[in-house]
Amino acid sequence: MGRTPKSSDRLFASLDSERIRINDEETRLLVEAIQENCGMTLANDSGLFLERRLGARLEALGLSSYLDYYQYLRYDAAGTREMEELIERITTHETYFFREQYQLDAFSEEILPDLARRWNRQHRIAVWSAGCSTGEEVYTIAMLLLESGLFKGWNMRVAGSDISRKVLATARAATYGESSFRTTTPELKRKYFVENGGRWTVREDVRSMCSFGQLNLVSTERFRVLGPCDVIFCRNVLMYLSQAARHRVVEAFYDRLTPGGYLLLGHSESLLNVTTRFDLAHLEKDLVYRKPLDAAKPSSR
Numbered sequence: 001m002g003r004t005p006k007s008s009d010r011l012f013a014s015l016d017s018e019r020i021r022i023n024d025e026e027t028r029l030l031v032e033a034i035q036e037n038c039g040m041t042l043a044n045d046s047g048l049f050l051e052r053r054l055g056a057r058l059e060a061l062g063l064s065s066y067l068d069y070y071q072y073l074r075y076d077a078a079g080t081r082e083m084e085e086l087i088e089r090i091t092t093h094e095t096y097f098f099r100e101q102y103q104l105d106a107f108s109e110e111i112l113p114d115l116a117r118r119w120n121r122q123h124r125i126a127v128w129s130a131g132c133s134t135g136e137e138v139y140t141i142a143m144l145l146l147e148s149g150l151f152k153g154w155n156m157r158v159a160g161s162d163i164s165r166k167v168l169a170t171a172r173a174a175t176y177g178e179s180s181f182r183t184t185t186p187e188l189k190r191k192y193f194v195e196n197g198g199r200w201t202v203r204e205d206v207r208s209m210c211s212f213g214q215l216n217l218v219s220t221e222r223f224r225v226l227g228p229c230d231v232i233f234c235r236n237v238l239m240y241l242s243q244a245a246r247h248r249v250v251e252a253f254y255d256r257l258t259p260g261g262y263l264l265l266g267h268s269e270s271l272l273n274v275t276t277r278f279d280l281a282h283l284e285k286d287l288v289y290r291k292p293l294d295a296a297k298p299s300s301r
């Protein structure tokens with residue numbers, strides 16, 4: 001027997017029926033434009049998803065079809081800004097402090113001691129979190145550098161980048177609510193954060209090690225602004241990109257890494273069918289990708 005529709009079902013049904021519909025051709029055009037802009041791959045049957053995420057934009061802009069929206073993106077002077085707004089609405093920014101602990105253990109216990117040995121004359125270490133979202137990953141890395149006790153007096157630099165200006169504003173503000181701390185121990189929380197009315201702000205000395213910048217990963221020609229990196233974290237980002245975009249981004253990561261430098265991906269991501277230029281390093285705590293020690297150095301440190 002069918003159930004009686006609840007009032008919330010009726011509300012959604014009426015919202016759905018009022019929505020401007022996207023047809024297959026418009027879906028294809030938008031999917032291609034998104035892929036071209038940020039490398040993100042959406043299936044050609046993503047029409048309903050796009051309608052739900054973008055319907056409010058059409059309304060706000062007073063547009064009556066997705067073809068008009070596509071043309072606005074392509075040809076209007078405000079199209080570039082609108083593309084940022086679109087990408088904002090279709091990306092996921094899920095992140096939290098001390099995410100994927102086993103990998104962070106490998107970073108702290110195996111990768112950092114290796115880099116401390118290798119750079120013990122230069123006394124500098126540079127880490128990049130590519131696709132850092134609201135910044136928890138960046139501050140986690142800085143805290144782990146401090147916790148290791150290996151780099152006292154060194155020049156420690158942690159850079160975070162993301163395509164979204166909104167998440168970067170949150171990252172720079174460095175103040176977080178409870179959901180960012182789902183895997184943070186009470187000791188680390190007490191040590192590295194200052195509480196203020198139920199929210200926690202990252203300690204000033206940690207913040208001063210970190211910088212943030214807007215960067216679309218498919219704009220690989222801009223990677224040089226980061227200088228050479230000893231470790232690149234790019235976790236839970238490549239999974240959203242097309243095969244071609246992954247290849248392009250990972251090749252450019254390779255060029256940014258110092259010889260023997262590390263690339264850390266999310267637990268469900270790999271370089272299979274992307275590139276064979278990295279070595280797979282079997283660390284005790286995790287498998288990670290590493291640029292061969294005898295590879296060429298990146299330009300300018």
Ligand SMILES: C[S@@+](CC[C@H](N)C(=O)[O-])C[C@H]1O[C@@H](n2cnc3c(N)ncnc32)[C@H](O)[C@@H]1O
Nearest residue numbers: 038092093094095131133162163216217235236
């Ligand atoms: C799921 S979050 C991952 C955050 C963090 N790395 C982590 O693992 O906790 C993915 C982030 O990648 C960013 N992103 C997606 N495509 C991007 C692109 N083409 N260039 C730069 N950032 C991108 C999104 O804006 C989002 O903030």
